[in-house]
Amino acid sequence: MRKFTSAAFLVVAGVTAATAQNLPSGETVLDRYIEVTGGKAAHAQLKNVSITGKLEFTGQGLTGTLSTWSAAPAMNKTVMELAGIGKIESGSANGRAWQISAMQGPRLLEGEELKQNLHMTRFNAALNWRDSFSTVNNEAEEAVNGKACYRLVMTPKNGAAPETAWYEKESGLLVRSRATIKSPMGEIAMDTELGDFREVSGIKFPFAITQKVGPQAIKTTVEEIKANADLPAGHFDPPAEIQKLMK
Amino acid sequence: MNRRRAVALMSAAPALLARQDSFDPQPFVAAFDHVWNTIRDKYWDPKLAGLQWEECKSELRPRVEAAKSAGEARGVLAEMLARMKQSHFGLIPPQAYSAMDPAQGPRGDASPGIDVRILPEGAVITRVAPGSSAESAGVRPGWIYLPEGDLSGLSPMRRHFAAVARLQGPAGSRREFRFEDNAGASRLLRLELAPPPGKLTRFGNLPPLPLAIGHRRLGEAAVLTVSAFFDPEWLQRECAALVEAAKSAKGVIIDVRGNPGGISGLAAALAGWFVKTPAVLGTLMMRGAAFKLYVNPRREPYLGPVAILIDPLSMSTAEFFAGGLKDIGRARLFGETTGGAALPSVIEKLPTGDGFQYAIARYESASGQVLEGAGVSPHVTAPPGRTALAAGRDPAMEQALEWIRKEK
Numbered sequence: 001m002r003k004f005t006s007a008a009f010l011v012v013a014g015v016t017a018a019t020a021q022n023l024p025s026g027e028t029v030l031d032r033y034i035e036v037t038g039g040k041a042a043h044a045q046l047k048n049v050s051i052t053g054k055l056e057f058t059g060q061g062l063t064g065t066l067s068t069w070s071a072a073p074a075m076n077k078t079v080m081e082l083a084g085i086g087k088i089e090s091g092s093a094n095g096r097a098w099q100i101s102a103m104q105g106p107r108l109l110e111g112e113e114l115k116q117n118l119h120m121t122r123f124n125a126a127l128n129w130r131d132s133f134s135t136v137n138n139e140a141e142e143a144v145n146g147k148a149c150y151r152l153v154m155t156p157k158n159g160a161a162p163e164t165a166w167y168e169k170e171s172g173l174l175v176r177s178r179a180t181i182k183s184p185m186g187e188i189a190m191d192t193e194l195g196d197f198r199e200v201s202g203i204k205f206p207f208a209i210t211q212k213v214g215p216q217a218i219k220t221t222v223e224e225i226k227a228n229a230d231l232p233a234g235h236f237d238p239p240a241e242i243q244k245l246m247k
Numbered sequence: 248m249n250r251r252r253a254v255a256l257m258s259a260a261p262a263l264l265a266r267q268d269s270f271d272p273q274p275f276v277a278a279f280d281h282v283w284n285t286i287r288d289k290y291w292d293p294k295l296a297g298l299q300w301e302e303c304k305s306e307l308r309p310r311v312e313a314a315k316s317a318g319e320a321r322g323v324l325a326e327m328l329a330r331m332k333q334s335h336f337g338l339i340p341p342q343a344y345s346a347m348d349p350a351q352g353p354r355g356d357a358s359p360g361i362d363v364r365i366l367p368e369g370a371v372i373t374r375v376a377p378g379s380s381a382e383s384a385g386v387r388p389g390w391i392y393l394p395e396g397d398l399s400g401l402s403p404m405r406r407h408f409a410a411v412a413r414l415q416g417p418a419g420s421r422r423e424f425r426f427e428d429n430a431g432a433s434r435l436l437r438l439e440l441a442p443p444p445g446k447l448t449r450f451g452n453l454p455p456l457p458l459a460i461g462h463r464r465l466g467e468a469a470v471l472t473v474s475a476f477f478d479p480e481w482l483q484r485e486c487a488a489l490v491e492a493a494k495s496a497k498g499v500i501i502d503v504r505g506n507p508g509g510i511s512g513l514a515a516a517l518a519g520w521f522v523k524t525p526a527v528l529g530t531l532m533m534r535g536a537a538f539k540l541y542v543n544p545r546r547e548p549y550l551g552p553v554a555i556l557i558d559p560l561s562m563s564t565a566e567f568f569a570g571g572l573k574d575i576g577r578a579r580l581f582g583e584t585t586g587g588a589a590l591p592s593v594i595e596k597l598p599t600g601d602g603f604q605y606a607i608a609r610y611e612s613a614s615g616q617v618l619e620g621a622g623v624s625p626h627v628t629a630p631p632g633r634t635a636l637a638a639g640r641d642p643a644m645e646q647a648l649e650w651i652r653k654e655k
Contacts, residue, residue, distance in 0.1 A: 059595040061452035084450035085510070086480045102479035103516045104543045184525065184541040214536030215289035215607045216593070244546065 026136030026152045029167050030129050036172035038203035043127035046203070047072050050229050053222040055080060058210075066220060075236040076121040091238055092121050098242040106241040112182045116160040120179070132156055141169065144176050145193075173197055173204070188213055201227035272312055275320035278597040279311045282324060282605075285595070286331070291534050291608050296331065303327060321601070328605075333619060334588030335563070339454060339602030347447070347455040354447075356457070357418035359438035362505070363392050363410055364558070365403045368633050370394060370410040372426075380439040389637025390434075391427040404559065404586065416440050429637040448477050450510070452594040452602050462489040465500070465644070468554070468651050469493040472502045476509030476564040479516060486520045490549045498552035498651030500644070504582060508563025511591045515540040518572055521553050528571025531591050531608040538608075540567060552654040553578040554647035557625055562586040567610055570623035574613045579650060580625040582643040587622035 024032075034040055048071035055064040064082035069075075077091040088101040097109040097117045109117050122132060129136070135155045142151055149166040156162070166176040177192045190213050194206035207222040238246070283304050286295070307327050314320035321338060328336040346355025360379020363370040370392040375382045394413040398406045416422060418440055426434045445457035459474040462485050469492040471485060493499050499521070515528050519542050528540035555569045555578045566589045572578035590606035597603050611617055627650070629643040 057451070060593050061596065062450075084448075084477065102483045103510075103512050104541075105483070105516075105519055105545050107543050184539065184543070186530075186537055186539045188536050188538065214533035215291075241546075 023138050023141065024150065026138040026154070029138055029150050029152055029172075030126075030136060032172045033167055033174060034126055036204070037126065037197075038199070040127065042202035043124060045228070046124055046127075046201075047228050048231055049205075050224075050226040050231070051205075051222055052224050053207075053220050055082065056219045056221075058217040058219050060216075069231065069235065070121065070123050071231065071236065072123050074118070074121070074123055076123075077236050089239065091236060091242075092118060093236045093238075096246065097121075098238050098245070100239055100242060106239070106245055108242070108245050112160075113184070115158055116182050119156045119158055119160040129154075132158075142166070144168075147175070149175060174206075196222075200225045203227065270314075270316055272314045272320055274598040275311050275314060275317070275324070276308070278599045278601065278603070279308055279324055279327070281595075281597060282327065282603055283308075285603075286605060289534060289605070289607055290331075291532055291606065293534060296333070298330060303330060317599070321599075324601075331606075333590060333606060334586075335590040335592035335604055335606040337604050338597075339594070339604065341600035344454045344600075344602070349447075353418040353420075354442045355417055356415050357420070357440035357442050358411075358414045358416075359386070359424060359440055360443075361386060361392065361414065363407070363414070364560070364631060365407045365410070366631065366633055369427075370406070371631070371633050371636060373631055373636055376444065379441060381436075384436045384438055386426065386436070386438075387429060387637070388639065389429045389633050391633075393425040393427060393433075407560065418442050445474060446478075446481075448475075450477050452596050454602070460485045462492060464492060464496065466648050466652070467497040468500045468648055469496045469498075470500045470502060473506055473517070473565075475506055476511075476513040476517075476568075479510070479513060482513060482517065486517065486545075490520055490545075490547065493549050493551065496551075498554065498654060499549055500554045500556060500647045500651070501578075502556040502644075503561050503565040503569060504556050504558040504643070505560045506562070506565040507560065508565055508588075511540065511564050511567060514564045514568035514571060515542045517568055518542045518577075519545050520548050521550070521572070521577060522548055522575075523550055526575050526577075527613050528567055529574070529610055529612045531610055533591075533608040540571065542571075552651050554650060555580050556643045556647060557582045557585050557623060558631075558643070559583055559586050559622075561623075562588040563590070566618050566623050570612050570616070570618055573623060573626075574616070579627070579647075580623065581627045581629050581647045581650075582625050583628065583630050584624045585618075585622040587618060587620045589618035589622075 034043060048069065051068045053066045055066050062082060064080055066080050068078040075093040080088045086102040090099040097114050100106045119132065125132060133154045134157045137153050138150050139153055140151050141148055144166045148169040150169060152165045154163055154165065161180050163177060163179040165174055168175050175194055179190055181188045181190050190211055193210045196206060196208035197204040198207050205225050209220040211218045287300055307323050310323045311320050325338055345351045359381040360376035361372050361381045362374040364373050368391055372388050372390045372392060374388060375386050392410060394410045398409050401409060421437055421439045423435055423437050428434050443457045445459035447455045448458040449455050458477050460481055462469060462471045469489050471489045489499065511531060518528055522542055522544050524544060526542040528542055531538045555572065557569050557580055561569065562585065566585045569580055569585065573580055589610045591608040591610060592604050592606045594602050594604045609617060627646050629646045632642060635642050
């Protein structure tokens with residue numbers, strides 16, 4: 001019995017060791033993501049991206065629209081309009097980030113919240129991942145929605161909280177991410193699922209995004225993505241109320 | 248039973264059976280499953296408040312499957328939700344939506360223009376709307392509305408809603424209402440029903456509801472009345488105007504009596520006009536997440552005395568607002584203890600057309616107090632009182648004004 005048990009253990013151990021050795025490195029997974037979504041050259045030609053779509057708080061009858069723009073080197077602006085809630089705007093540029101809504105009024109982000117926001121809204125994040133993360137570890141292979149994926153844990157260089165991402169083993173696409181969002185409302189775990197990848201200007205973008213926080217889910221259905229559009233001068237300038245706060 | 252009647256009944260039997268056979272319980276079974284699964288998966292307490300949830304399903308689902316009518320099936324769902332023994336669990340029948348849909352006919356929430364509160368004397372009229380048929384007919388505050396049916400066995404809150412339901416009907420219709428006037432005489436008046444004041448507001452899966460937000464000057468105070476916490480843009484405009492008006496006043500009074508709640512975040516949004524530094528009004532404890540009701544101070548907040556008027560019909564977000572500002576020492580509360588119905592919730596639509604409301608979080612105040620079942624108590628108790636109402640007085644408002652007058 002002992003001999004059989006030892007041999008069985010060795011076999012099991014051997015299989016485990018082989019599996020661990022077969023996991024590609026985190027770097028390999030992220031570089032492959034760049035390739036399967038269009039390649040370095042395609043990503044490098046991006047100067048700005050404009051996205052419009054529809055929002056839905058799943059099952060609650062709450063719907064709205066989303067428009068978001070991002071541009072090199074690190075500018076971002078998002079406008080959401082939700083029925084019954086109104087307009088919610090946010091943006092970042094030159095190392096500062098802000099939000100304004102009828103609910104909260106104008107607000108400048110600070111501290112950990114600012115650090116995380118600047119990390120999460122960085123332009124061309126996929127191509128330039130080496131600028132953003134100090135370590136990327138492929139921790140395991142596990143299934144997401146029935147498909148084998150690699151689970152990566154990535155530590156941002158700017159000290160923001162680590163995030164987890166799942167990349168499909170077969171397609172190489174990013175299908176889920178998890179981050180702990182730090183805000184004055186607390187530390188909130190958010191899961192994001194991505195799908196319906198389509199090509200725009202030679203790059204694959206997700207057109208279906210679902211974000212889950214606790215028992216609630218927000219589904220974004222992207223309607224249009226434009227790459228390198230003509231954006232008006234001052235497009236990323238903050239609204240007047242925010243500029244007053246900045247002074 | 249004579250032969251003719253027997254023949255009539257036998258002839259009618261197929262039709263009767265056909266009516267019963269035509270009811271398909273499947274949408275209600277699907278609704279039951281959705282409700283049961285949702286509570287199991289999303290109710291903020293994974294232990295489901297100690298309920299034997301599997302047994303609940305085993306017991307009740309077969310009754311839905313065997314139901315012979317929509318009313319019977321709906322009753323089983325309501326029974327399941329009642330077992331939660333908490334606020335913010337319930338069904339909103341399809342008729343509630345159609346009654347408030349202008350496209351489907353006159354509004355169903357019309358009334359003769361009176362507000363009532365359950366006092367020791369009964370359903371006492373607290374307010375008569377200016378220009379209403381009730382006012383034209385001589386109805387006055389302090390009168391007692393005598394609704395049909397025996398409501399005495401109901402809790403005060405249920406008695407209130409039952410009385411209000413008996414006041415309501417299609418806009419433009421005329422009905423008779425019985426009252427006891429301030430001299431004790433019985434009065435039977437035929438009154439026309441008109442929609443309540445306010446803007447018809449829609450939010451998510453809620454039926455449309457009338458919303459009234461406004462400010463005015465009253466003595467040495469600027470007063471803001473908020474009938475429900477919806478329409479953030481309207482609320483913020485009124486707050487900005489209130490703060491401007493308060494520059495020439497000695498204090499601010501915020502009246503959330505009768506306010507049933509609304510968007511949870513608006514409690515913090517309103518509070519932001521009255522604090523100088525960031526604050527937290529409390530925490531919404533969900534399954535897998537906890538949200539603080541963070542108050543972002545406005546650029547030019549009002550920092551003078553703030554009084555808040557509350558009563559037993561101040562509920563939900565109104566309680567987060569009043570209780571939250573009380574907790575951080577920013578407001579003085581006048582009136583009566585709030586309703587203690589303080590659970591953040593969502594409303595989904597079921598396959599049956601019903602709205603399904605369920606709580607997804609528990610609210611804890613900044614000091615750790617759970618308001619559900621307890622409510623927020625005022626600093627100064629000032630109930631309405633029939634005598635005061637008949638004299639045209641508002642004790643809670645009077646006490647708040649007196650406090651503001653004396654504040655430095």
